Amino acid sequence: MNILLLGAPGAGKGTQAKLLQKEYGLQHLAPGDILRDAVKKETELGLQAKNFMDKGNLVPDELIIDMMLKKIESTDGVILDVFPRNIKQAQALTEYLKKIDKKLNYVIKIVVKENEIIRRLSSRRVCPLCGHSYNKVFNPPKVEGLCDVDGEKLIHRKDDTEETIKSRLQVFEDHTRPIIDYYKDSGVYFEVDGEKDFMEVFEDLKSIVIE
Numbered sequence: 542m543n544i545l546l547l548g549a550p551g552a553g554k555g556t557q558a559k560l561l562q563k564e565y566g567l568q569h570l571a572p573g574d575i576l577r578d579a580v581k582k583e584t585e586l587g588l589q590a591k592n593f594m595d596k597g598n599l600v601p602d603e604l605i606i607d608m609m610l611k612k613i614e615s616t617d618g619v620i621l622d623v624f625p626r627n628i629k630q631a632q633a634l635t636e637y638l639k640k641i642d643k644k645l646n647y648v649i650k651i652v653v654k655e656n657e658i659i660r661r662l663s664s665r666r667v668c669p670l671c672g673h674s675y676n677k678v679f680n681p682p683k684v685e686g687l688c689d690v691d692g693e694k695l696i697h698r699k700d701d702t703e704e705t706i707k708s709r710l711q712v713f714e715d716h717t718r719p720i721i722d723y724y725k726d727s728g729v730y731f732e733v734d735g736e737k738d739f740m741e742v743f744e745d746l747k748s749i750v751i752e
């Protein structure tokens with residue numbers, strides 16, 4: 542089974558993807574996580590991607606498409622966490638899946654309003670080691686400033702400042718909205734209300750996804 546999760550930054554895609562991963566034994570592929578890891582390790586991809594990411598811009602399609610298709614090839618069921626993020630990526634994915642005789646079974650958008658996104662992201666803190674994310678206000682770690690999973694010091698992502706959040710939201714509007722139209726009539730497109738409690742959102746997702 543292959544699931545694509547869509548939604549603005551901060552909509553809760555990462556949190557829900559981790560829950561879905563556990564529930565259905567799928568692999569979670571988030572280009573943002575893969576890129577942050579590449580930046581940390583200073584690989585060639587990381588060095589090329591860093592500038593785009595720091596400004597909240599999309600990393601060029603050639604880099605992303607190649608990186609993601611290689612990863613998808615080696616999985617047996619995947620949760621894609623905003624790849625594709627624009628029409629060119631969506632077309633490349635459709636073509637590729639057709640070639641390997643697979644398809645997207647569900648495309649689900651997690652819907653959250655802009656003022657709520659800004660509130661969530663400006664108080665988000667993440668673990669640089671395992672990627673687990675917390676919120677200072679409504680989902681704090683057990684010990685302030687430290688990851689519950691591995692005790693690592695939490696960080697405020699460089700692109701989670703108010704100015705960059707606004708530019709990321711604009712990028713989402715410009716590039717990702719059109720792909721919602723691309724999938725809307727595919728028969729596998731759904732939306733869930735991402736402003737509910739995260740376990741309620743998960744229940745809503747499970748009621749859509751049939752194994």
Ligand code: AMP
Nearest residue numbers: 572573593594597598599600605624626
């Ligand atoms: P995220 O963790 O999803 O908020 O992504 C962080 C950053 O990684 C984005 O602001 C982009 O610079 C880059 N990125 C993530 N996914 C993609 C994608 N599908 N296409 C291009 N750039 C991406």
